Amino acid sequence: MLVLSRKVGESVLIGDDIVVTVVELRGDAVRLGIDAPRSTRVHRAEVAVAVSDANAAASAVDVSDDDVRDIFxxxxxxE
Structure with a gap:
């Protein structure tokens, strides 16, 4: 892991097209601005983990053909 010190307004370049800028410091929180191409997904780690866990739980549900016919x-x- 690379650890850097940045001040408000300073940025870090990731690759050729992702820029992370320190926008504001609020107490013990840092607000970051991320400029990335639309094709690059940017998510908070805890949200990505929650979505992954929910998808895994949903895929583990056993649904029969009869259940699908009843629903749909x-x-x-x-037409």
Missing amino acids: GGLQRP
């Missing part, structure tokens, strides 16, 4: 049986294809 009344739906019709749009």
Whole structure:
């Protein structure tokens, strides 16, 4: 892990196209601005872990064909 010291307004360049800038210091929190291409996903780590855990739990649910027919049986294809 690279550890850097930056002041408000200073930035760190990651690769050729991601810039992380220190926007503000508030008590024990640091506000960061991240400028990255739209194709680069940027998520808070705790949110990414929660989504991953929720997806794993959802994929572990056993659903039968009959369950699917019960849920979606009344739906019709749009014309």
